[in-house]
Amino acid sequence: MPQKQLHLTAFMRPVSLHSGAWRYPGAYADANFNLAHLTSFIQKLESAKFDAFFMADHLAVMNMPIEALKRSHTITSFEPFTLLAALSAVTTKIGLAATASTTYEQPYHIARRFASLDHLSGGRAAWNIVTTGNPDSSKNFGQDEHMEHADRYKRAREFFDVVTGLWDSFADDAFIRDKESGIFFDPERMHTLNHKGDSLQVKGPLNIARPVQGWPVIVQAGQSEPGRQLAAETAEVVFCSPRDLAGSKALYADIKGRVRAAGRNPDHLKILPAAFVVVGDTAEDAQEKRLKLDSLVHYDTAIASLSVMLGTDARVFDPDQPIPENLPKTNASQTAQDGVVKLGKDEGLTVRQIAQRMGGYSGLAFVGTPEEIATEMQQWLDEEGADGFTVVFPFLPQGLDAVAEKLIPELQRRGLFRKDYEGATLREHLGLPRPGNQFFKESVL
Amino acid sequence: MPQKQLHLTAFMRPVSLHSGAWRYPGAYADANFNLAHLTSFIQKLESAKFDAFFMADHLAVMNMPIEALKRSHTITSFEPFTLLAALSAVTTKIGLAATASTTYEQPYHIARRFASLDHLSGGRAAWNIVTTGNPDSSKNFGQDEHMEHADRYKRAREFFDVVTGLWDSFADDAFIRDKESGIFFDPERMHTLNHKGDSLQVKGPLNIARPVQGWPVIVQAGQSEPGRQLAAETAEVVFCSPRDLAGSKALYADIKGRVRAAGRNPDHLKILPAAFVVVGDTAEDAQEKRLKLDSLVHYDTAIASLSVMLGTDARVFDPDQPIPENLPKTNASQTAQDGVVKLGKDEGLTVRQIAQRMGGYSGLAFVGTPEEIATEMQQWLDEEGADGFTVVFPFLPQGLDAVAEKLIPELQRRGLFRKDYEGATLREHLGLPRPGNQFFKESVL
Incomplete structure (x- = not known):
């Protein structure tokens, strides 16, 4: 049996989750909010063949006491969608994963933006579905109270159906563009969703062609009971935060089991725990x-x-x-x-x-030489604790450079990680199928 | 007195408003939805020193009968914001104007995205404030009925106050980033909006630094009574559709008078009628x-x-x-x-x-040789019918190339249009001041 391959995404909003990162000697103090730096980071990650650049999001200033907040480099960040669209123009292969909230957004907007990013990037978009945890967000959107957890997940599930339904508004072959007859598209190949559900009413159709990937890749981060179930039904990548290998194996088995129970192929959902990676020349x-x-x-x-x-x-x-x-x-x-x-x-x-x-940063960490970290990562992969990792950098650029220049070559030497991209789209990097159009079964592309 | 200068923006969503554009011999049938083409268009417009690339928007498939719709190249378009963010990475000077609706959007999202685009582009963003005319839009956002015209404008006015208030969340000098002390920003230089109005409740602060331009340039297109008043109070560029010079002079005088009455400098609002421009070698x-x-x-x-x-x-x-x-x-x-x-x-x-x-396309058109069109444009400028134009192209690339390569040099020869950008930001191209921060008067940048 060939060696299983790791999938690696880079956690990039903020660029480091460690609250002291910006103060590290030689680190860019403004790394989280400097386009030139972010451009160099994504190009370095692409040259290291990362699967994707992953942006979390917050719809409010972080909910921490002002004494901590004033020391936080997260206070000013680009809106993920705008940044990823700009970065799509300076990269060609790496995936672009943006977080977007189902609680404080409208599905028509979300469907359009992700479809646009997928077209602009040639099929590299991913949507990290969140229901928004920070309760301060509600006050920025006209609501005194944050929606209850169960209600948020109920809305999220329906929101997913609406967005994917809107992405399927046109068959892949709908656009004829026949100059002779003057017919631009075939109305028979356009579907009007007419969704009327408990939380959402959306007519459609979307005013953009079906995404290059059919649907952008679906990412989900919830570890709660409804979060795991939503992931099992909808997600293709799960971002999670286990403390250790034993905990991760339990989570991995639980989610893959739920995927199977939902009638899906468990290989079509990749579990990528967050891992703080500090590479040294010696331990x-x-x-x-x-x-x-x-x-x-x-x-x-x-x-x-x-x-x-x-x-x-x-x-x-x-x-x-x-x-x-x-x-x-x-x-x-x-x-x-x-x-x-x-x-x-x-x-x-x-x-x-x-x-x-x-x-x-108190979560899972791999701290050591490239050889030590590669051995740990391989163990997680082989023992079904993970399909790869969402790499959290300690400080930038040095911590990112060390991963790209020292850890990745070691993983490649061991046959654990690609030496080059084999496909063009993020789905191809992740080994995920392109979903068929639910309204136009015979569609081919 | 020196010759007044024309300001020129390019109407680019759709890339042509003429419904036959995509069928023109040699025209790109997919010009409206092809990133490579759009990239070449904006780079050509930048080399011609246009003030800005302007994207209208629709939050639904265009409301026309299916027999007309199936012949329309507008059926698939990029979401303006995503496209402009990508195009910001392949240009350095030209302004980027995106339409966003005050009726079907949330001010916290809008403030973040435009602030992000302004930072990503080095101060080139503009927000075209619309209340959304197409009543079909409501059905894509959970509402059976489109909001009444007067209510839409009331909300728009309040929405503007909220967005500009959020942009002013941080003084320009709020971010200290002192590695030694560990203080990233000065909380005294952050303002929490706490807006509670008739239509909107938004707490703030925004989680992004103040835009490079202070506020992105404000564009407005309404010609109705409340539209003109909103423009007079808030806009810095007005996009309008007069039929002829006499009509435009009346509109120009009316809006500039309202600007004066609102206590603003009329030079700080530029009126740019839409003009369909067809350049020929002969008339x-x-x-x-x-x-x-x-x-x-x-x-x-x-x-x-x-x-x-x-x-x-x-x-x-x-x-x-x-x-x-x-x-x-x-x-x-x-x-x-x-x-x-x-x-x-x-x-x-x-x-x-x-x-x-x-x-x-039945609106205002300039059809003739470069000399004839330059003469007409100069007349509109000199007689106070316009401060410039929002150029609508007949077909692409040829119609755009003819403007860039034949009309622009003629305007430059006459001293009516810049030969190079003198400033870096869109405000500088348009001769507009950078607004001070309403909460931090002493702020300097």
Whole structure:
């Protein structure tokens, strides 16, 4: 059996999820909001043959206390759709995944924009379906209260049906453009959706040809019960945040099982956990980089986060000593307390360093040499913990360059990652089929 | 006194408003929906030093009978915003004007997208504020009925205040990015809008830095009473459709007077009527091109349009004879009937040719040699009928090339049009000031 292949997307909004990233020595402080930098990043990722450039989104300033917010490089960001359209003109192969909300958007607009991006990019668009988690968003859209979780997912499911229905407004062969007869398109090959559902009423047809990929690739990030079910029914890529391989294998098995139960081929949904990747020349070098980066997180906000996590005021501990063994029993999760204590022991960290880890980036991380990281990634792939990863960079450009120039060649040497793009569209990079048109079965392209 | 300068924008969605354009011999049949063609058009317009590339928009398939619709090259178009973001990456100077609806959009989205386009393009964005005329749009956005005209304009005025308020969320100097202290921005230089009005409630702040131009340039196209008033209070460019110089002078005087009455400088609003421009090597050559183009309009739909205009069934007339002098008195406008009879006499047209003119493009047209057209344009400029024009092309690429390569050099020879861009932003091309930040008066950039 041939070696399974990793799929890699790059998490790029913000360009790093680590809150100290912009302060790292030599890092671009404005990397998240500088078109020239973003252009160089995507071109570097394309030369490294990444599957896609992935943009999260927020429909409000991040909901954090002002003392933390004023230290955050996320405060000013490009709107993902506009940026990806611009970047489509300076790239030719890499996929372009934009987040768009089903709660605060209209399906006619979303269908048009993704169809446009797919045409403009020659079939490289993906839609990351979110229901929007930040409750502050509602106040920017005329609503005092954020819609309830269950209602958001109900609307999301219907929204997906409407958008895909609108994408299928025209058969692939609808546009005749016969100068002689003067017939531009065949009205028999146009479908009017006439959707009337619980949350949405949309007549159609869409005023744009069917996307190059049929439908842009569907991405979904929810890990909740309704999120997993929505993904199983609709998604082709799942972005998730497991803490470790055991947790990821359970999630992987659950979602792939749901896909099978929904009558779909489980190979047609790729599970790509978020992974913070710090590449070093030696294991120590990588660890030092990470500790240096963590040290740039402001202590006041870091210790506040740790206090919440532990359920006790961590400011009373000596910041430069290990965390006390016998933490007071509190309402906080015992697992969280145990995790913090274990982290301190495993890596020999002080209270300050633990707090800064929690305030920097505390999710799944691969920190080491290219060889060590490649071995870990292969294990996740072979043990069905992942079909690849959504790579989170520690700081830019250096952290991204190290992945592109050191880790990717090692993955290629091991036959785990493509040496060149074999197809033209994002669906082809991901090994996903082009969906048929639900209204024009005989359509061929 | 130095010669006043023309401002020229290019009407590019659809790429030609003439319904026969795509059938013209040698024209690109898919010009309206082909990125490579659109890229060559905008680069040609930039080399000709046009102020801006202007995209109208429709939030539904055009509301025409299917017999006409199936002959229309407008059926598939890019969403303007996505296209302009992509084209921003292949141009450096030309302005990028996108239409966006205040009736079927949310101000937080609009403010973000235009701010993003302005940053991505280095200060070249313009927002054409429309309230959406096509009533079919409502059915694509969950509403059975299109909002009433007066309500649409009331919402538009408030929408403008919200969007400009969101653009002013940050002082120009808010972003400190001090790696040493870890302070990314100064919260004292961020403003939360907290708008609560009749139509809209929007909290803010926007999650993007203030646009390069302060505010993207504001364009308005309404000619109705509330449309003119909205323009006088908010617009910096007015797009309009007068029939002739006398009508345009009246409109020009009215709008400039309203601008003065609103306490604004009338030079800070540019009036750019739509003009269909057909350049020929001789006057006869230009006329022949136009007649050839008109002849490509399908007779059945053309004669139906003419019948509606005349208020009588024009199919009973001999298509190859002049129009009868004594048309039956009907409920149709006498002015419309007289205009049709006069057109037939002035140009010696048959019923068929008149019908095809009405079904092709019946608005203001400049048809002639570069010298003749330059003389007409100068007259409109000097007599205060216009500050320039929104150029509508007859067919592409030839009709656009003729404007860029023959008309523009003639205008430049006469000192009526720039030989090169003097500024970097669209505001600078148009001679418009950069608005101050309403919440941070002392802001300097």
